[in-house]
Amino acid sequence: MPPDQVLAAMTEILGGVAGIDQADITPETSLSDLGIDSLMMVEVVVAAEDRFGLLIDDDDWPRFKTVLDATRYIGRAAEGH
Amino acid sequence: MTQPPVRVGIVGAGIGGLSLALALRERGLQADVFEQAAELTEIGAAIGLAANAIREFARLGLVGELAAASTIPTELIYRHWRDGNRIAAHPVRQDDWYAKQFGAPWFGIHRAELQKILSAAYGTGHVHLGCRLVNIIEQADSVVLEFANGRTHEADLVVGADGVRSVVRRWVTGADDVVYSGTSAFRGIVPTENLPSLPDPDAIQFWMGPDGHLLHYAIGRNGESVNFFAVVETPRIWRHDGSVAEVADEVPVASFRGWHPAVTEMIQAASSPIRWGLFTVRPLLRWYRGRVVILGDAAHGMLPHHGQGANTSIEDAFALAGLLADARGDDLEATFSRYQALRRARTRTIQRSSWVTSSLLHLPDGPAARARDAKLATVPQDFGWIHEYDVQQALEASGAASVGHSRNETR
Numbered sequence: 380m381p382p383d384q385v386l387a388a389m390t391e392i393l394g395g396v397a398g399i400d401q402a403d404i405t406p407e408t409s410l411s412d413l414g415i416d417s418l419m420m421v422e423v424v425v426a427a428e429d430r431f432g433l434l435i436d437d438d439d440w441p442r443f444k445t446v447l448d449a450t451r452y453i454g455r456a457a458e459g460h
Numbered sequence: 461m462t463q464p465p466v467r468v469g470i471v472g473a474g475i476g477g478l479s480l481a482l483a484l485r486e487r488g489l490q491a492d493v494f495e496q497a498a499e500l501t502e503i504g505a506a507i508g509l510a511a512n513a514i515r516e517f518a519r520l521g522l523v524g525e526l527a528a529a530s531t532i533p534t535e536l537i538y539r540h541w542r543d544g545n546r547i548a549a550h551p552v553r554q555d556d557w558y559a560k561q562f563g564a565p566w567f568g569i570h571r572a573e574l575q576k577i578l579s580a581a582y583g584t585g586h587v588h589l590g591c592r593l594v595n596i597i598e599q600a601d602s603v604v605l606e607f608a609n610g611r612t613h614e615a616d617l618v619v620g621a622d623g624v625r626s627v628v629r630r631w632v633t634g635a636d637d638v639v640y641s642g643t644s645a646f647r648g649i650v651p652t653e654n655l656p657s658l659p660d661p662d663a664i665q666f667w668m669g670p671d672g673h674l675l676h677y678a679i680g681r682n683g684e685s686v687n688f689f690a691v692v693e694t695p696r697i698w699r700h701d702g703s704v705a706e707v708a709d710e711v712p713v714a715s716f717r718g719w720h721p722a723v724t725e726m727i728q729a730a731s732s733p734i735r736w737g738l739f740t741v742r743p744l745l746r747w748y749r750g751r752v753v754i755l756g757d758a759a760h761g762m763l764p765h766h767g768q769g770a771n772t773s774i775e776d777a778f779a780l781a782g783l784l785a786d787a788r789g790d791d792l793e794a795t796f797s798r799y800q801a802l803r804r805a806r807t808r809t810i811q812r813s814s815w816v817t818s819s820l821l822h823l824p825d826g827p828a829a830r831a832r833d834a835k836l837a838t839v840p841q842d843f844g845w846i847h848e849y850d851v852q853q854a855l856e857a858s859g860a861a862s863v864g865h866s867r868n869e870t871r
Contacts (some may be wrong), residue, residue, distance in 0.1 A: 421812040
C-alpha cells in the first residue's frame with residue numbers, strides 16, 4: 380500500500396478518536412498533542428488493525444510518539460502481509 | 461427449519477461453555493459439553509457479572525436466582541493506597557444508578573454459585589465430566605473429539621471454551637499464544653466482620669498504589685463476605701507450571717507493607733499463601749479452523765482489570781449461538797467468519813484496555829497519578845461502552861436475527 384494512503388487512513392482514524400479535524404493533523408504532530416492517551420490509543424490501534432487486516436504487537440504501539448511513527452510502522456507491517 | 465439438527469460439541473464446562481450450551485438451547489440447538497474435571501467445582505473466587513452479560517441471562521429467566529446469590533455494591537470507589545483518601549466515587553446500587561444507566565444490574569457472585577445456577581439450568585444430561593481433550597480429528601463432514609479416558613465424540617462443529625491455556629486454541633492457531641503479564645495476584649474471601657478497618661465494606665473499591673492495587677467487593681446472599689484481588693508487579697518472569705504458585709506465609713502481606721490498614725488486614729485475614737500469575741492470550745487474527753472455533757478466555761484471555769473476562773465470554777456465547785441459529789445452510793466457515801467479525805474487535809479492545817488499566821492502577825504518587833485521579837471522575841462515562849453493550853442489538857446490526865427481548869420465558 381502506498382505510504383500516502385496509509386497516512387491518510389491513519390489521519391482519519393486519529394482524527395476520529397481524538398475528535399480533531401483531519402486538516403489539523405500533520406505527520407509530525409505528536410499523539411499527545413492530539414490528546415490521545417494510552418486508553419484512546421487502544422481504540423486507534425484496533426481500528427488500524429481492522430483497516431489493514433493485521434495485528435500490531437503490544438510491545439510496539441506504546442512506542443508510537445507521532446502520527447508518522449504509527450504510519451511508518453503500519454506501512455511496514457502491511458507490506459509484510 | 462428443514463435442515464438436519466446441528467451437533468455441537470463444547471470443550472469446557474466453565475462459565476463460557478455452560479453459557480453457550482444455554483444460549484444454543486434458547487435457539488433450539490443441542491450441545492454436548494465436555495469437561496476435564498471430574499466434578500463441576502469452580503475454584504474459590506468471585507466474579508462481577510455486568511449488565512452486558514446479565515441482560516442475556518435475564519432473557520433465560522435466571523436473574524432471580526442470580527440476584528439471590530449475589531451482592532450489588534453500593535458504590536464504585538477509588539482510594540489512595542496509604543491514606544485511604546476517596547479519590548473518586550460513583551453510585552452503583554445507590555439510586556439504582558448502574559441498572560438504570562446500563563439496563564441491567566451488576567452482581568458480585570461466587571464463581572461456584574454462578575456455575576451451579578448455570579449447570580442446574582442446563583441439566584446434567586448433556587454435560588460429560590472427566591473428559592480431558594487429547595486430540596481433534598477432522599473428517600470429511602464432521603469432527604471427532606478424543607478424550608484421555610478413551611471416549612470419543614463426533615460433532616458437526618466444536619467450540620473450544622477451555623480457558624486461557626486452551627487445548628483447542630493450540631489446534632486452531634498452531635501456537636501457544638499465552639503471555640505472562642509480569643503481574644500476579646493474591647486473592648481471598650474474608651467475612652466482613654473480620655475487617656474492622658475497612659471503610660465502605662459494601663462498595664466495590666480500588667486501592668491504588670505504587671506497583672500494585674487491591675480490588676474488593678462484597679459477595680454472598682447478604683453481602684456477608686468480601687472478595688478481594690490484590691495485584692503486584694512481580695515476578696518479572698513466571699517460572700512455574702500452570703498459573704498458581706505457593707509462597708511463604710508472609711509474602712502476601714509483605715507485598716503490601718506500608719499500605720492502609722484495611723488493605724493489609726484483608727490480606728492477612730485471608731491467610732492464603734498462593735500467588736496467581738496473571739496470563740493473557742495475545743490478540744489473535746483467527747478464531748477458527750475448519751469445523752472448530754474458540755470463545756471466551758481461549759480466544760481473548762485478558763487481565764481482569766475491567767472485570768470483563770467472564771462477561772465477554774458470555775457475550776461470545778450468545779453471539780455465536782445467534783449466528784449458528786441464523787446460518788440457514790451457510791457454510792460453517794462463513795458463520796465462524798461472521799462470529800469473528802462481530803466479536804474480535806470488541807474483545808481485543810477490552811483486552812488492551814485492561815492491560816493499559818493495569819499500569820494506570822499501579823502509578824507511584826506524582827503527576828501521572830494525579831492526572832489519572834482527575835480522569836477517574838468520569839469512569840462511568842469513559843467505560844460505559846463496555847457495560848451498555850447489547851449482544852442482541854449487535855447481532856441485529858450485523859444482519860442476524862436477535863431473540864426478542866420481551867419474550868416470556870418459562871422454565
